[in-house]
Amino acid sequence: MTLPRSDDVTEYLAAFSKSIIDSCEQNLIRIKTLDKEKATKTNFEKTLDKLDFNMLIFNGHGSINSITGHRKEVIIQLGKNENILFGRITYARSCWFASGLATLSKTDQEGCFVGYNIPFRFLIDTRYATNPIKDNTAKIFFETSNLIPLGLIKGHSAKEADENSKKSMLKAINKALKNPTENSQAIAENLWNNYFGQVIVGNSDSKFI
């Protein structure tokens, strides 16, 4: 799992990934994290050379053509090394990349990619910016998206994990709209966009375990 921390956005992505690491440890699943400046293409490829991990989790910025690591170093580049994803289950909390991957003529029969065909978005309560994990507004966006890797770790298929994640987004939207606070509308609207932009590319029946 990549955990770059080079700006406020990646700081939040990394902070809210801790529950994924904890779940792996509780389920005795070996996990390798590439933290901060270690989240580079070289380290990523070296890690996979040493051990053929069958699940990959990316946290970081993305585009239609790439997923990046620390300080926006490109780790996966469409047309160059996207083959490394094939045959594995990948979850990428990165913007856009699923839309680029979906245009490839080659489809992944064994594995799949779960990600976003729009920008993944979340809201930050700046009063907690130095301690993201205490930010209950941001937490709504990460608890719902974390259900994808957490579901996969439990043995759910990618399709089941995606559906559970989307159901939890709808429940969170319902809650926000029924109990209006000053930011409810903004929370609902941004969750709705993540709901529609979250997609599976490849074999949605793939399982990690």
Add this chain to the structure above:
Amino acid sequence: MNEQNTVSKIKVEEEIKELVIARIEATMSPHLKLAIGGDKSLTKQEMIEDIKKGNEVGRLIIQSHLNFIKAQASGKLITALNSVK
């Protein structure tokens, strides 16, 4: 006629911008920021500036508001929400 259409289109675009800016003003508290793809999150004021400039981020923000408004108006949102009750 073409000139009239162009003027009308520009007017509608400006009205959409005004609508989204009004929604942002009304629905986001001052201590909230939006992370939407870039390497920094945006304050309310920065979001409004991007919308006014008509840059890529501004267009993305407008699009997300329109998606939500359309989903509310078409009943798509309520149907989806009722499916998880």
